[in-house]
Amino acid sequence: MKFKSSLVVSMILAVLAGAGATAQKTVDAVLNGTGLWLGSDPRERAGTLIEGEALARLSWQADAPAFPGDRPGSLTALYDARLAPGRFGVPLAEIWDQDDTFTAAAVFVIEPEGFRADPNGFFEISWGLWNTAQTGMNRTGNFSDFAADSFELLEFAWFPNVSDFFGGPFLSPALFGEADEASPLFPFLGGFANFAFGSEAATLPMGEPLMAVLEHRPEADAVVVSVHRVIQGGRVVPIPGAVSVIDLTTLPRRMYSFDALGLTLWQDGFSGEPSSLYARVTFHRLVAVPGRVNRLESLLHLPPPARP
Incomplete structure (x- = not known):
């Protein structure tokens, strides 16, 4: 796709790959970025990644912009822990691995109507990056x-369940590395034999636009996940306490790569009745760019990569 010079200039002003980055590096970051464009129904678009039973959980709305910086169109996902799993997203413009710095962000609203998080359960609202050849559909395991x-x-993962014993809710991003079949734990735990996560108690508001940001910083041995409010004028302000860090040095085998970005709609292998989670989340933006982003507001204005 060719970009007009005026559009390139606006991108340069919007997205910065890091302090002191050259203009060319910034342009490269934008051109190699990925976004799920919601101006038309992405379920019917060529090139969309549809895995498992994702379509049963999704509805698209041709609605007007809901807040400053928003665009027409939104996608509502049903996080019901009893349903068959699926994933829905787009290919990354390039493959990223354990050595690459990148930033991903989602703008969404957790709908309060019908929301239920079972205090006896534990399940997530999630999105993230995965490997289409390696990432399976069993995220949780089961009783057997x-x-x-x-x-x-x-993954960005927020567990809204609150119990007297465990507390909550928790912002708990997770990273699964490559399959480590040499680990003695692999036959019993599978992916959890090469797993790292962060966890902080964090309450997220419902019924208002939020921006969740996932920063992969290998030079700092960290993945930093934070959640912010999108307020009047399109400004982004942090939610107190809504920051969680994955320490990459705790991953037993630090090898992984990603080629896709999107929604991860899992099934809870341990859920009974009622469902451990029932939540509708309306997504307004989902983007990923290489490098660091200095000003988070720029992610609200990042143009989509290309229309079909």
Whole structure:
């Protein structure tokens, strides 16, 4: 896709690959970025990644912009822990691995109507990056087999369940590395044999636009996940306490790569009745760019990569 010079200039002003980055590096970051464009129904678009039973959980709305910086169109996902799993997203413009710095972000609204998080359950609202050849559909394991097959997966994950015993809710991003079949734990845990996560108690507001940001910083041995409010004028302000860090040095085998970005709609192998989670989340933006982003507001204005 060719970009007009005026559009390139606006991109340069919007997205910065890092402090002191050259203009060319910034342009490269934009051109190699990925976004799920919602101006038309992405379920019917060529090139969209549809895995498992994702379509049963999604609805698209041709609605007007809902807040400053928004664009027409939104996609509502049903996080019901009892349903068959699926993933829905787009290919990355390039493959990223454990050595690459990149930033991904989603703008979404957690709908309060019908929301339920069972205090006796534990399940997530999630999105992230995965490897289409390696990441399976079993994220949780089950009572008869604890092994997960969700290898090479990096996720934003918020667990809204609150219990008297465990507390909550928790912002708990997770990283599954490549399958480590040499690990003595692999036959029993599968993906959890090469797994790292962060966890912080964090309450997220419902019924208002939020921006979740996932920063992969290998030079700092960290993945930093934060959540922010999108307020009047299109400004982004952090939610106190809504920051969680994955320490990459705790991953037993630090090898992984990603080629896709999107929504991860899992099934809870341990859920009974009622469902451990029932939530509708309306997504307004989902983007990923190489490098660091200095000003988070720029992610609200990042143009989509290309229309079909």
